[in-house]
Amino acid sequence: MELRLTGVGHRYGDREVLRGIDLEIPAGQIVCIVGPSGCGKSTLLRMMGGLEQPDRGEIAQIGAVPDGCLNPLTYIFQDFALLPWRSVAGNVSLVLEDHDIAKAEADAMIRDVLARTRLTEFADALPRQLSGGMKQRVAIARALVVKPAVMLMDEPLSALDSQTRELLMDDLIRLWTRTPFTAVYVTHNLAEAVRLGHRIVVLSRRPGEIREVVTLDKPLGARGYGDADLEARQKHLWEVMRAEAAAADAELLGA
Template sequence: MKLSLEQITHHYAGMPVLQDISLSIPAGEILCIIGPSGCGKSTLLRLIGGLERPDSGEVLQVGEPPEGCLNPLTYVFQDFALLPWRSVGGNISLVLEDHGIRGREADEIIEDVLARTKLSDFRKALPRQLSGGMKQRVAIARALAVKPAVMLLDEPLSALDAQTRELLMDDLLALWTRQPFSGVYVTHNLAEAVRLGHRIAVLSRRPGKVREIIEIDLPLEERHHGHARLDEVQAHLWSLMKQEAMAADQELLDV
Protein backbone atom coordinates (compact mmCIF):
# COMPACT_ATOMS: atom_id res chain seq x y z
CA MET A 1 0.00 0.00 0.00
CA LYS A 2 1.23 3.47 -0.93
CA LEU A 3 0.49 6.72 0.91
CA SER A 4 -0.02 9.92 -1.02
CA LEU A 5 -0.25 13.36 0.61
CA GLU A 6 -1.84 15.98 -1.61
CA GLN A 7 -1.54 19.68 -0.76
CA ILE A 8 -1.93 19.32 3.00
CA THR A 9 -2.49 22.65 4.77
CA HIS A 10 -3.21 23.02 8.47
CA HIS A 11 -3.64 25.77 11.09
CA TYR A 12 -3.78 25.91 14.88
CA ALA A 13 -5.88 28.72 16.35
CA GLY A 14 -5.53 30.63 13.12
CA MET A 15 -1.73 30.19 12.98
CA PRO A 16 -0.46 28.46 9.81
CA VAL A 17 1.52 25.32 10.68
CA LEU A 18 1.75 23.40 7.39
CA GLN A 19 1.27 24.68 3.85
CA ASP A 20 0.74 22.74 0.61
CA ILE A 21 2.54 19.56 1.65
CA SER A 22 2.62 16.95 -1.13
CA LEU A 23 4.56 13.73 -0.55
CA SER A 24 4.41 10.06 -1.47
CA ILE A 25 5.49 7.02 0.51
CA PRO A 26 5.87 3.98 -1.78
CA ALA A 27 5.39 0.50 -0.38
CA GLY A 28 8.54 -0.82 1.26
CA GLU A 29 10.26 2.54 1.63
CA ILE A 30 11.04 4.74 4.63
CA LEU A 31 10.52 8.47 4.31
CA CYS A 32 12.29 10.57 6.95
CA ILE A 33 10.96 14.03 7.74
CA ILE A 34 13.26 16.65 9.21
CA GLY A 35 13.02 20.40 9.74
CA PRO A 36 13.46 23.18 12.29
CA SER A 37 11.72 22.98 15.67
CA GLY A 38 8.09 24.03 15.38
CA CYS A 39 7.86 23.46 11.63
CA GLY A 40 5.00 20.95 12.00
CA LYS A 41 6.77 17.57 11.68
CA SER A 42 4.78 15.81 14.42
CA THR A 43 1.59 17.57 13.33
CA LEU A 44 2.10 16.17 9.84
CA LEU A 45 2.50 12.67 11.27
CA ARG A 46 -0.76 13.04 13.22
CA LEU A 47 -2.52 14.11 10.03
CA ILE A 48 -1.11 11.11 8.18
CA GLY A 49 -2.27 8.79 10.97
CA GLY A 50 -5.76 10.24 11.09
CA LEU A 51 -5.44 11.61 14.63
CA GLU A 52 -6.31 15.03 13.19
CA ARG A 53 -7.87 16.19 9.94
CA PRO A 54 -6.12 18.75 7.72
CA ASP A 55 -7.83 22.05 7.00
CA SER A 56 -7.37 21.28 3.32
CA GLY A 57 -5.77 18.58 1.23
CA GLU A 58 -5.94 14.79 1.45
CA VAL A 59 -4.05 11.80 2.79
CA LEU A 60 -4.77 8.92 0.41
CA GLN A 61 -4.13 5.22 0.90
CA VAL A 62 -3.47 3.78 -2.55
CA GLY A 63 -3.68 0.03 -3.12
CA GLU A 64 -4.29 -2.84 -0.75
CA PRO A 65 -2.55 -3.34 2.62
CA PRO A 66 -0.37 -6.45 2.99
CA GLU A 67 -1.98 -9.81 3.68
CA GLY A 68 -2.90 -10.21 7.33
CA CYS A 69 -2.70 -6.48 8.03
CA LEU A 70 -4.78 -5.55 11.10
CA ASN A 71 -4.00 -1.82 11.24
CA PRO A 72 -2.94 -0.12 8.00
CA LEU A 73 -1.27 2.72 9.95
CA THR A 74 0.45 2.09 13.29
CA TYR A 75 2.35 4.46 15.58
CA VAL A 76 5.63 4.11 17.46
CA PHE A 77 5.87 6.96 19.97
CA GLN A 78 8.81 8.73 21.58
CA ASP A 79 7.64 7.86 25.12
CA PHE A 80 7.05 4.12 24.40
CA ALA A 81 3.35 4.30 25.54
CA LEU A 82 3.52 1.01 27.46
CA LEU A 83 1.01 0.04 30.15
CA PRO A 84 3.11 -0.33 33.33
CA TRP A 85 0.88 -3.03 34.87
CA ARG A 86 1.11 -5.30 31.81
CA SER A 87 4.05 -7.51 30.99
CA VAL A 88 5.94 -7.26 27.71
CA GLY A 89 3.75 -9.97 26.24
CA GLY A 90 0.66 -8.33 27.70
CA ASN A 91 1.46 -4.99 26.10
CA ILE A 92 1.78 -6.68 22.73
CA SER A 93 -1.33 -8.80 23.18
CA LEU A 94 -3.37 -5.65 23.85
CA VAL A 95 -3.35 -4.63 20.18
CA LEU A 96 -4.34 -8.18 19.18
CA GLU A 97 -7.20 -8.29 21.68
CA ASP A 98 -8.68 -5.26 19.94
CA HIS A 99 -9.10 -7.50 16.90
CA GLY A 100 -10.40 -10.51 18.81
CA ILE A 101 -7.12 -12.43 18.50
CA ARG A 102 -6.38 -14.51 21.60
CA GLY A 103 -5.04 -17.88 22.65
CA ARG A 104 -2.68 -19.84 20.44
CA GLU A 105 -2.98 -17.47 17.47
CA ALA A 106 -1.98 -14.51 19.66
CA ASP A 107 0.87 -16.50 21.24
CA GLU A 108 2.34 -17.31 17.83
CA ILE A 109 2.27 -13.66 16.76
CA ILE A 110 3.77 -12.48 20.06
CA GLU A 111 6.56 -15.05 19.93
CA ASP A 112 7.36 -14.06 16.35
CA VAL A 113 7.64 -10.30 17.01
CA LEU A 114 9.57 -10.87 20.25
CA ALA A 115 12.08 -13.01 18.35
CA ARG A 116 12.39 -10.37 15.63
CA THR A 117 13.10 -7.64 18.21
CA LYS A 118 15.44 -9.79 20.36
CA LEU A 119 13.05 -9.85 23.34
CA SER A 120 12.11 -13.52 23.57
CA ASP A 121 13.56 -13.85 27.09
CA PHE A 122 11.58 -10.86 28.40
CA ARG A 123 7.99 -11.81 27.62
CA LYS A 124 6.99 -11.86 31.31
CA ALA A 125 8.97 -8.78 32.36
CA LEU A 126 7.23 -5.55 33.37
CA PRO A 127 8.17 -2.23 31.72
CA ARG A 128 9.82 -0.97 34.94
CA GLN A 129 12.29 -3.85 34.67
CA LEU A 130 13.46 -2.80 31.21
CA SER A 131 15.96 -0.23 29.94
CA GLY A 132 14.81 2.59 27.71
CA GLY A 133 16.09 0.83 24.62
CA MET A 134 14.27 -2.38 25.51
CA LYS A 135 11.03 -0.46 26.13
CA GLN A 136 11.27 0.99 22.64
CA ARG A 137 11.87 -2.49 21.24
CA VAL A 138 8.62 -3.56 22.92
CA ALA A 139 6.85 -0.63 21.28
CA ILE A 140 8.27 -1.66 17.90
CA ALA A 141 7.28 -5.28 18.50
CA ARG A 142 3.74 -4.17 19.36
CA ALA A 143 3.58 -2.20 16.10
CA LEU A 144 4.86 -5.18 14.10
CA ALA A 145 2.24 -7.46 15.68
CA VAL A 146 -0.57 -5.85 13.67
CA LYS A 147 1.37 -6.20 10.40
CA PRO A 148 0.93 -2.54 9.46
CA ALA A 149 1.05 -1.25 5.91
CA VAL A 150 2.90 1.83 7.16
CA MET A 151 4.67 2.46 10.47
CA LEU A 152 4.51 6.04 11.74
CA LEU A 153 7.53 6.75 13.97
CA ASP A 154 7.52 10.01 15.93
CA GLU A 155 11.11 10.67 17.10
CA PRO A 156 11.27 7.12 18.51
CA LEU A 157 14.93 7.33 19.57
CA SER A 158 15.14 10.89 20.89
CA ALA A 159 14.62 9.90 24.55
CA LEU A 160 17.54 7.44 24.47
CA ASP A 161 21.26 7.90 25.08
CA ALA A 162 23.64 7.98 22.11
CA GLN A 163 24.84 4.38 22.41
CA THR A 164 21.30 3.02 22.71
CA ARG A 165 20.21 5.08 19.71
CA GLU A 166 22.97 3.49 17.64
CA LEU A 167 21.90 -0.01 18.69
CA LEU A 168 18.23 0.69 17.96
CA MET A 169 19.09 2.07 14.52
CA ASP A 170 20.94 -1.17 13.81
CA ASP A 171 17.88 -3.10 15.02
CA LEU A 172 15.52 -1.13 12.77
CA LEU A 173 17.81 -1.67 9.79
CA ALA A 174 17.94 -5.41 10.53
CA LEU A 175 14.14 -5.57 10.82
CA TRP A 176 13.68 -3.79 7.50
CA THR A 177 16.31 -5.94 5.76
CA ARG A 178 14.59 -9.12 6.95
CA GLN A 179 11.07 -7.98 6.06
CA PRO A 180 10.82 -4.57 4.36
CA PHE A 181 8.12 -2.27 5.69
CA SER A 182 6.92 1.21 4.79
CA GLY A 183 7.57 3.97 7.26
CA VAL A 184 7.27 7.69 7.92
CA TYR A 185 10.01 8.60 10.38
CA VAL A 186 10.00 12.04 12.03
CA THR A 187 13.30 13.08 13.58
CA HIS A 188 15.44 16.10 14.40
CA ASN A 189 18.57 13.91 14.25
CA LEU A 190 20.29 14.14 10.86
CA ALA A 191 22.37 11.00 11.45
CA GLU A 192 19.19 8.97 11.98
CA ALA A 193 17.68 10.37 8.79
CA VAL A 194 20.63 9.42 6.59
CA ARG A 195 20.95 5.96 8.17
CA LEU A 196 17.28 5.01 7.92
CA GLY A 197 15.65 6.98 5.11
CA HIS A 198 15.32 5.98 1.48
CA ARG A 199 14.24 9.58 0.99
CA ILE A 200 14.40 12.61 3.27
CA ALA A 201 11.82 15.39 3.14
CA VAL A 202 13.18 18.68 4.47
CA LEU A 203 10.54 21.06 5.80
CA SER A 204 11.02 24.81 6.05
CA ARG A 205 10.41 26.89 9.17
CA ARG A 206 6.76 27.52 10.07
CA PRO A 207 4.57 27.30 8.16
CA GLY A 208 6.21 24.05 7.14
CA LYS A 209 6.59 23.57 3.40
CA VAL A 210 8.55 20.92 1.52
CA ARG A 211 11.83 22.67 0.82
CA GLU A 212 13.63 19.72 -0.69
CA ILE A 213 13.34 15.94 -1.06
CA ILE A 214 16.63 14.05 -1.07
CA GLU A 215 16.88 10.47 -2.31
CA ILE A 216 19.74 8.40 -0.94
CA ASP A 217 20.78 5.91 -3.62
CA LEU A 218 22.47 3.53 -1.21
CA PRO A 219 20.84 0.33 0.12
CA LEU A 220 19.95 0.47 3.82
CA GLU A 221 21.98 -2.62 4.58
CA GLU A 222 25.15 -0.95 3.20
CA ARG A 223 24.95 2.17 5.35
CA HIS A 224 27.57 2.64 8.03
CA HIS A 225 29.48 5.41 9.78
CA GLY A 226 32.03 7.17 7.64
CA HIS A 227 30.42 6.28 4.30
CA ALA A 228 31.19 9.15 1.92
CA ARG A 229 27.67 9.34 0.48
CA LEU A 230 26.06 9.56 3.92
CA ASP A 231 28.54 12.21 5.04
CA GLU A 232 27.76 14.21 1.90
CA VAL A 233 23.99 14.05 2.47
CA GLN A 234 24.30 14.90 6.16
CA ALA A 235 26.46 17.94 5.36
CA HIS A 236 23.86 19.12 2.85
CA LEU A 237 21.05 18.66 5.38
CA TRP A 238 23.00 20.62 7.98
CA SER A 239 23.48 23.43 5.46
CA LEU A 240 19.73 23.56 4.83
CA MET A 241 18.99 23.64 8.57
CA LYS A 242 21.45 26.51 9.08
CA GLN A 243 19.85 28.46 6.25
CA GLU A 244 16.42 28.05 7.84
CA ALA A 245 17.72 29.15 11.25
CA MET A 246 19.41 32.21 9.76
CA ALA A 247 16.27 33.17 7.85
CA ALA A 248 14.20 32.84 11.03
CA ASP A 249 16.65 35.08 12.92
CA GLN A 250 16.48 37.66 10.13
CA GLU A 251 12.69 37.69 10.26
CA LEU A 252 12.85 38.47 13.97
CA LEU A 253 15.26 41.35 13.31
CA ASP A 254 12.94 42.72 10.64
CA VAL A 255 9.91 42.80 12.94
Protein backbone atom coordinates in the same frame (compact mmCIF):
# COMPACT_ATOMS: atom_id res chain seq x y z
CA MET B 1 -0.46 0.47 0.59
CA GLU B 2 0.92 3.92 -0.14
CA LEU B 3 0.06 7.35 1.23
CA ARG B 4 -0.39 10.28 -1.12
CA LEU B 5 -0.59 13.88 0.12
CA THR B 6 -1.88 16.54 -2.27
CA GLY B 7 -1.85 20.25 -1.43
CA VAL B 8 -2.02 19.62 2.31
CA GLY B 9 -2.15 22.69 4.52
CA HIS B 10 -3.09 23.33 8.12
CA ARG B 11 -3.42 26.15 10.62
CA TYR B 12 -4.15 26.57 14.30
CA GLY B 13 -6.30 29.67 14.59
CA ASP B 14 -4.49 32.44 12.72
CA ARG B 15 -1.14 30.59 12.75
CA GLU B 16 -0.38 28.73 9.53
CA VAL B 17 1.58 25.56 10.31
CA LEU B 18 1.81 23.71 6.98
CA ARG B 19 1.39 24.86 3.38
CA GLY B 20 1.07 23.09 0.05
CA ILE B 21 2.52 19.67 0.97
CA ASP B 22 2.65 17.30 -2.02
CA LEU B 23 4.24 14.00 -1.03
CA GLU B 24 4.09 10.29 -1.74
CA ILE B 25 5.03 7.57 0.75
CA PRO B 26 5.85 4.51 -1.41
CA ALA B 27 5.21 1.01 -0.12
CA GLY B 28 8.31 -0.65 1.28
CA GLN B 29 10.26 2.56 1.94
CA ILE B 30 11.19 4.54 5.04
CA VAL B 31 10.57 8.24 4.41
CA CYS B 32 12.18 10.56 6.97
CA ILE B 33 10.84 14.04 7.63
CA VAL B 34 13.24 16.65 9.00
CA GLY B 35 13.04 20.40 9.51
CA PRO B 36 13.46 23.23 12.01
CA SER B 37 11.71 23.26 15.37
CA GLY B 38 8.02 24.14 15.06
CA CYS B 39 7.83 23.51 11.30
CA GLY B 40 4.89 21.09 11.59
CA LYS B 41 6.62 17.69 11.34
CA SER B 42 4.58 16.02 14.07
CA THR B 43 1.39 17.75 12.92
CA LEU B 44 1.94 16.30 9.45
CA LEU B 45 2.44 12.84 10.93
CA ARG B 46 -0.76 13.12 13.00
CA MET B 47 -2.70 14.06 9.88
CA MET B 48 -1.30 11.06 8.02
CA GLY B 49 -2.58 8.89 10.86
CA GLY B 50 -6.01 10.53 10.94
CA LEU B 51 -5.56 12.08 14.40
CA GLU B 52 -6.04 15.53 12.84
CA GLN B 53 -7.65 16.63 9.59
CA PRO B 54 -5.93 19.05 7.21
CA ASP B 55 -7.62 22.38 6.56
CA ARG B 56 -6.70 22.12 2.90
CA GLY B 57 -5.73 19.34 0.54
CA GLU B 58 -6.12 15.60 0.75
CA ILE B 59 -4.36 12.59 2.28
CA ALA B 60 -5.24 9.39 0.44
CA GLN B 61 -4.47 5.74 1.11
CA ILE B 62 -3.65 4.06 -2.20
CA GLY B 63 -3.71 0.31 -2.78
CA ALA B 64 -4.39 -2.75 -0.64
CA VAL B 65 -3.08 -3.34 2.85
CA PRO B 66 -0.66 -6.27 3.41
CA ASP B 67 -2.00 -9.77 4.00
CA GLY B 68 -2.90 -10.21 7.65
CA CYS B 69 -2.86 -6.46 8.38
CA LEU B 70 -4.86 -5.68 11.53
CA ASN B 71 -4.15 -1.93 11.82
CA PRO B 72 -3.33 -0.11 8.56
CA LEU B 73 -1.69 2.82 10.39
CA THR B 74 0.26 2.25 13.60
CA TYR B 75 2.21 4.74 15.75
CA ILE B 76 5.52 4.46 17.57
CA PHE B 77 6.06 7.34 19.99
CA GLN B 78 9.07 8.84 21.74
CA ASP B 79 7.80 7.94 25.23
CA PHE B 80 7.26 4.16 24.61
CA ALA B 81 3.64 4.27 25.95
CA LEU B 82 3.96 0.94 27.78
CA LEU B 83 1.58 -0.19 30.53
CA PRO B 84 3.79 -0.58 33.63
CA TRP B 85 1.73 -3.43 35.14
CA ARG B 86 1.94 -5.57 32.00
CA SER B 87 4.87 -7.75 30.98
CA VAL B 88 6.67 -7.35 27.68
CA ALA B 89 4.46 -10.04 26.12
CA GLY B 90 1.40 -8.46 27.75
CA ASN B 91 2.16 -5.05 26.27
CA VAL B 92 2.55 -6.59 22.82
CA SER B 93 -0.66 -8.63 23.19
CA LEU B 94 -2.66 -5.51 24.11
CA VAL B 95 -3.06 -4.46 20.46
CA LEU B 96 -4.42 -7.90 19.51
CA GLU B 97 -7.12 -8.07 22.15
CA ASP B 98 -9.73 -6.10 20.19
CA HIS B 99 -9.39 -8.46 17.24
CA ASP B 100 -11.10 -11.81 16.81
CA ILE B 101 -7.96 -13.93 17.03
CA ALA B 102 -7.77 -17.33 18.70
CA LYS B 103 -5.43 -17.44 21.70
CA ALA B 104 -3.13 -19.99 20.09
CA GLU B 105 -2.76 -17.82 16.98
CA ALA B 106 -2.20 -14.67 19.05
CA ASP B 107 0.42 -16.43 21.16
CA ALA B 108 2.21 -17.54 17.98
CA MET B 109 2.15 -13.99 16.60
CA ILE B 110 3.60 -12.64 19.86
CA ARG B 111 6.35 -15.28 19.94
CA ASP B 112 7.26 -14.47 16.35
CA VAL B 113 7.51 -10.70 16.85
CA LEU B 114 9.43 -11.09 20.14
CA ALA B 115 11.92 -13.32 18.32
CA ARG B 116 12.28 -10.80 15.48
CA THR B 117 12.94 -7.98 17.94
CA ARG B 118 15.22 -10.14 20.11
CA LEU B 119 12.95 -9.92 23.15
CA THR B 120 12.11 -13.58 23.67
CA GLU B 121 14.03 -13.93 26.91
CA PHE B 122 12.39 -10.76 28.28
CA ALA B 123 8.80 -11.85 27.55
CA ASP B 124 7.87 -11.92 31.26
CA ALA B 125 9.79 -8.79 32.30
CA LEU B 126 7.99 -5.64 33.41
CA PRO B 127 8.82 -2.25 31.84
CA ARG B 128 10.53 -1.04 35.04
CA GLN B 129 13.06 -3.84 34.60
CA LEU B 130 14.04 -2.69 31.12
CA SER B 131 16.42 -0.06 29.79
CA GLY B 132 15.12 2.76 27.60
CA GLY B 133 16.34 0.99 24.48
CA MET B 134 14.60 -2.23 25.48
CA LYS B 135 11.36 -0.35 26.16
CA GLN B 136 11.45 1.15 22.69
CA ARG B 137 12.13 -2.30 21.24
CA VAL B 138 8.91 -3.46 22.95
CA ALA B 139 7.07 -0.52 21.36
CA ILE B 140 8.44 -1.56 17.95
CA ALA B 141 7.37 -5.18 18.55
CA ARG B 142 3.88 -3.99 19.51
CA ALA B 143 3.65 -2.02 16.26
CA LEU B 144 4.94 -4.85 14.10
CA VAL B 145 2.64 -7.54 15.54
CA VAL B 146 -0.42 -6.00 13.83
CA LYS B 147 1.37 -6.08 10.44
CA PRO B 148 0.68 -2.40 9.70
CA ALA B 149 0.54 -1.01 6.18
CA VAL B 150 2.40 2.11 7.36
CA MET B 151 4.26 2.74 10.62
CA LEU B 152 4.18 6.37 11.80
CA MET B 153 7.25 7.01 13.94
CA ASP B 154 7.43 10.29 15.89
CA GLU B 155 11.03 10.85 17.04
CA PRO B 156 11.18 7.31 18.44
CA LEU B 157 14.87 7.44 19.42
CA SER B 158 15.19 11.02 20.66
CA ALA B 159 14.89 10.13 24.36
CA LEU B 160 17.76 7.62 24.18
CA ASP B 161 21.50 8.06 24.61
CA SER B 162 23.72 7.99 21.52
CA GLN B 163 24.95 4.40 22.01
CA THR B 164 21.41 3.08 22.42
CA ARG B 165 20.25 5.05 19.37
CA GLU B 166 22.95 3.37 17.27
CA LEU B 167 21.85 -0.07 18.46
CA LEU B 168 18.17 0.66 17.78
CA MET B 169 18.99 1.95 14.30
CA ASP B 170 20.81 -1.32 13.66
CA ASP B 171 17.69 -3.16 14.89
CA LEU B 172 15.39 -1.21 12.59
CA ILE B 173 17.66 -1.82 9.59
CA ARG B 174 17.82 -5.54 10.40
CA LEU B 175 14.03 -5.73 10.70
CA TRP B 176 13.47 -3.85 7.45
CA THR B 177 16.04 -5.97 5.59
CA ARG B 178 14.30 -9.16 6.74
CA THR B 179 10.77 -7.95 5.97
CA PRO B 180 10.57 -4.53 4.27
CA PHE B 181 7.98 -2.27 5.83
CA THR B 182 6.62 1.18 5.03
CA ALA B 183 7.30 3.96 7.52
CA VAL B 184 7.16 7.71 7.95
CA TYR B 185 9.90 8.67 10.41
CA VAL B 186 9.90 12.15 11.95
CA THR B 187 13.22 13.19 13.48
CA HIS B 188 15.31 16.25 14.29
CA ASN B 189 18.45 14.08 14.10
CA LEU B 190 20.02 14.23 10.62
CA ALA B 191 22.33 11.30 11.37
CA GLU B 192 19.27 9.11 11.97
CA ALA B 193 17.68 10.35 8.75
CA VAL B 194 20.65 9.42 6.54
CA ARG B 195 21.05 6.02 8.24
CA LEU B 196 17.40 5.01 7.97
CA GLY B 197 15.75 6.95 5.17
CA HIS B 198 15.23 5.87 1.59
CA ARG B 199 14.02 9.42 1.07
CA ILE B 200 14.44 12.47 3.30
CA VAL B 201 11.89 15.28 3.13
CA VAL B 202 13.21 18.67 4.30
CA LEU B 203 10.58 21.11 5.56
CA SER B 204 11.04 24.87 5.83
CA ARG B 205 10.36 26.83 9.00
CA ARG B 206 6.73 27.58 9.79
CA PRO B 207 4.61 27.42 7.75
CA GLY B 208 6.25 24.15 6.77
CA GLU B 209 6.73 23.70 3.03
CA ILE B 210 8.84 21.07 1.27
CA ARG B 211 12.25 22.60 0.55
CA GLU B 212 13.88 19.49 -0.88
CA VAL B 213 13.48 15.73 -1.14
CA VAL B 214 16.76 13.82 -0.96
CA THR B 215 16.88 10.23 -2.26
CA LEU B 216 19.45 7.80 -0.87
CA ASP B 217 20.08 4.79 -3.10
CA LYS B 218 22.63 2.99 -0.91
CA PRO B 219 21.00 -0.11 0.66
CA LEU B 220 20.17 0.26 4.35
CA GLY B 221 22.34 -2.73 5.23
CA ALA B 222 25.37 -1.13 3.56
CA ARG B 223 25.17 2.06 5.64
CA GLY B 224 27.22 2.37 8.77
CA TYR B 225 28.87 4.67 11.29
CA GLY B 226 31.64 6.74 9.71
CA ASP B 227 30.28 6.30 6.16
CA ALA B 228 31.76 9.22 4.16
CA ASP B 229 28.81 9.34 1.74
CA LEU B 230 26.30 9.52 4.58
CA GLU B 231 28.33 12.23 6.29
CA ALA B 232 28.29 14.24 3.03
CA ARG B 233 24.51 13.80 2.76
CA GLN B 234 24.10 14.88 6.38
CA LYS B 235 26.22 17.97 5.74
CA HIS B 236 24.11 18.82 2.69
CA LEU B 237 20.90 18.52 4.71
CA TRP B 238 22.27 20.86 7.35
CA GLU B 239 23.31 23.38 4.70
CA VAL B 240 19.73 23.32 3.37
CA MET B 241 18.31 23.77 6.87
CA ARG B 242 20.86 26.01 8.61
CA ALA B 243 19.42 29.47 7.94
CA GLU B 244 15.83 28.29 8.38
CA ALA B 245 16.67 26.55 11.67
CA ALA B 246 18.26 29.74 13.06
CA ALA B 247 15.24 31.80 11.98
CA ALA B 248 12.83 29.24 13.46
CA ASP B 249 14.63 29.30 16.81
CA ALA B 250 14.49 33.12 16.85
CA GLU B 251 10.75 33.04 16.10
CA LEU B 252 10.08 30.47 18.86
CA LEU B 253 12.07 32.51 21.39
CA GLY B 254 10.10 35.61 20.45
CA ALA B 255 6.72 33.85 20.46
